[in-house]
Amino acid sequence: MLTVGPVVSPAVSRALFSSRVNRALSVSTGLPGDTGMRASVQGGAGGSGAVRGFQEIPHTGSNGWINLLRFWREGTFNQLHKHMEKTFNMLGPIYRQYLGSQSSVNILLPGDIGELFRSEGLHPRRMTLQPWATHRETRKHSKGVFLKNGAEWRADRLLLNREVMLSSAVQRFLPLLDEVARDFCHLLHRKIQMDGHGENEHRSLTLDPSPDLFRFALEASCYVLYGERIGLFSSNPSWESERFIWAVERMLATTPPLLYLPPRLLRRLHVPLWTQHATAWDHIFSHAEARIQRGYQRLQAESSGTGRTVHDSRGQFPGGTGGSVPGSGCQFPGVLGQLIERGELPLNLIRANLTELMAGGVDTTAVPLQFALFELARNPGVQEKVRKQVKDSWLQAAGNPQKALQGAPLLKGTMKETLRLYPVGITVQRYPIRDIVLQNYRIPAGTLVQACLYPLGRSQDVFQNPECFDPSRWGGAEAGRGRSIEDSSMERGSGAGFRSLAFGFGARQCVGRRIAESEIQLLLLHILRNFHLEVSSKEDINTKYTLILQPESPPTITFTTLLSSNQTLCPQ
Ligand code: HEM
Numbered sequence: 250m251l252t253v254g255p256v257v258s259p260a261v262s263r264a265l266f267s268s269r270v271n272r273a274l275s276v277s278t279g280l281p282g283d284t285g286m287r288a289s290v291q292g293g294a295g296g297s298g299a300v301r302g303f304q305e306i307p308h309t310g311s312n313g314w315i316n317l318l319r320f321w322r323e324g325t326f327n328q329l330h331k332h333m334e335k336t337f338n339m340l341g342p343i344y345r346q347y348l349g350s351q352s353s354v355n356i357l358l359p360g361d362i363g364e365l366f367r368s369e370g371l372h373p374r375r376m377t378l379q380p381w382a383t384h385r386e387t388r389k390h391s392k393g394v395f396l397k398n399g400a401e402w403r404a405d406r407l408l409l410n411r412e413v414m415l416s417s418a419v420q421r422f423l424p425l426l427d428e429v430a431r432d433f434c435h436l437l438h439r440k441i442q443m444d445g446h447g448e449n450e451h452r453s454l455t456l457d458p459s460p461d462l463f464r465f466a467l468e469a470s471c472y473v474l475y476g477e478r479i480g481l482f483s484s485n486p487s488w489e490s491e492r493f494i495w496a497v498e499r500m501l502a503t504t505p506p507l508l509y510l511p512p513r514l515l516r517r518l519h520v521p522l523w524t525q526h527a528t529a530w531d532h533i534f535s536h537a538e539a540r541i542q543r544g545y546q547r548l549q550a551e552s553s554g555t556g557r558t559v560h561d562s563r564g565q566f567p568g569g570t571g572g573s574v575p576g577s578g579c580q581f582p583g584v585l586g587q588l589i590e591r592g593e594l595p596l597n598l599i600r601a602n603l604t605e606l607m608a609g610g611v612d613t614t615a616v617p618l619q620f621a622l623f624e625l626a627r628n629p630g631v632q633e634k635v636r637k638q639v640k641d642s643w644l645q646a647a648g649n650p651q652k653a654l655q656g657a658p659l660l661k662g663t664m665k666e667t668l669r670l671y672p673v674g675i676t677v678q679r680y681p682i683r684d685i686v687l688q689n690y691r692i693p694a695g696t697l698v699q700a701c702l703y704p705l706g707r708s709q710d711v712f713q714n715p716e717c718f719d720p721s722r723w724g725g726a727e728a729g730r731g732r733s734i735e736d737s738s739m740e741r742g743s744g745a746g747f748r749s750l751a752f753g754f755g756a757r758q759c760v761g762r763r764i765a766e767s768e769i770q771l772l773l774l775h776i777l778r779n780f781h782l783e784v785s786s787k788e789d790i791n792t793k794y795t796l797i798l799q800p801e802s803p804p805t806i807t808f809t810t811l812l813s814s815n816q817t818l819c820p821q
Pocket residue numbers: 375394395396406470605606607609610611613614617668672673674676677678750751752753754755756757758759760761762764765766
């Protein structure tokens with residue numbers, strides 16, 4: 250459903266855009282195009298469906314198409330996070346955003362966000378990424394949990410949770426991720442030995458670690474999903490994996506501008522943006538398909554002679570013979586093996602979900618690692634504090650990765666602090682299933698509401714000294730050393746549990762959360778044990794939004810060795 254507004258010249262619309270509240274032009278009838286639902290109009294000027302008395306929620310211009318044109322012309326799409334922050338500063342903690350055919354209510358305060366999540370219902374819904382859905386429909390691919398809704402979503406999700414979210418699952422994959430994180434450090438040691446300078450024990454090398462971080466994330470994902478290493482740290486990593494990393498980046502970068510336009514029309518018109526988007530997805534699917542086939546065949550080969558049966562009554566991978574047993578039981582066969590073995594999820598859905606996990610699992614972990622290394626490098630005091638805890642914990646844990654992480658809560662604090670300042674997804678969205686009241690405005694059920702994480706993480710109303718990178722604000726400094734700096738404000742404000750939301754919330758939160766948390770923390774743990782980090786400039790890093798938040802140009806870091814490569818191998 251479109252938002253209807255009067256036609257105005259660009260100059261006039263620009264002026265209106267920057268005005269505080271544009272009530273004069275608001276003749277909006279409208280509701281979220283995305284839901285296809287029309288929530289009841291509650292009255293008030295413009296009838297946008299959310300009223301306090303007869304006031305409309307503040308907004309920055311009610312014609313979504315004019316706003317869209319302006320965003321396009323001014324290049325706002327890749328600065329959407331900054332645009333949101335500015336708009337909150339201008340209009341207060343709630344505003345309505347009209348963009349193309351979509352309208353959303355944007356909020357920022359933890360108390361309001363808590364209220365939103367309390368009304369998400371049994372089958373929470375996010376904004377549909379229509380370009381992704383259109384790609385699946387045109388190529389006749391099944392959808393995975395990211396794109397499904399309702400009871401269908403829940404059924405798949407419960408099966409996936411068992412393989413990747415439960416603590417028993419984490420125990421299975423943690424050693425694999427630990428192995429990949431150590432290998433990353435060996436690779437870095439080799440590079441420093443070859444190309445670095447300085448004394449034997451303390452050699453340094455300045456480099457952009459991003460390409461290796463992306464390889465790390467893909468290697469780690471594949472190990473967990475397929476139970477198999479793919480050799481990305483070897484001297485000649487496979488070309489198809491490099492292409493996969495490139496394809497995920499293209500797919501993400503082409504998504505935001507397509508979100509507000511009708512993808513089916515763009516497809517029919519062969520608009521280049523759509524073609525690029527669809528081609529990127531095709532690469533992602535063919536890479537995932539090849540991996541799944543290989544994994545399946547390997548599982549069959551490994552299982553021959555064991556006498557257990559695969560539950561294959563609900564479908565078969567083309568080319569697979571079916572009926573054999575994956576895994577001998579003593580080795581983790583990867584999420585793929587586990588799902589096949591259980592036989593509860595049809596094979597087309599295993600394929601759909603593993604492809605989503607692959608696509609969702611690389612940039613989302615590599616990018617926060619870029620930011621975390623940068624922040625640790627430009628805050629040497631923080632770096633030392635975290636390193637000290639890590640080293641003590643590592644000694645205590647005697648090489649057990651789970652114990653090592655438990656004993657170093659500042660690592661978790663580092664990850665949370667990184668995601669506070671640089672949330673991968675700049676918003677989390679929900680459609681409340683009942684009317685809710687936020688800031689005294691009534692929001693009808695079915696309205697798209699966005700919790701805006703980037704402005705939230707940088708808000709002085711929510712965090713003390715938000716500009717400071719301080720992992721101990723989340724607790725975890727040495728025991729008995731007093732309270733974290735957030736303690737007092739947590740008690741003061743409402744919604745204390747809704748400040749750290751980078752992985753979303755509740756039943757629909759990120760299904761890859763445990764994988765990502767383990768990957769990020771283990772890599773930081775091994776890097777801090779092995780290397781000292783420095784940056785040449787302490788200037789803030791510029792960021793861009795390409796569906797996820799990324800550095801505009803990847804930070805360059807100087808790594809200096811603290812341990813020799815041999816010492817990394819030893820548990821202590
Ligand atoms: C730091 C890393 C990551 C962050 C910050 C992140 C963030 C998010 C967020 C905010 C959501 C939406 C949650 C909600 O609506 O409440 C989400 C969903 C999802 N994420 Fe992640 N993610 C990360 C890593 C991963 C990884 C490693 C994978 C795959 C292995 C993954 C796969 C998914 C999938 C499939 C969904 C959809 C879940 C559903 O709708 O049921 N993510 N993620």
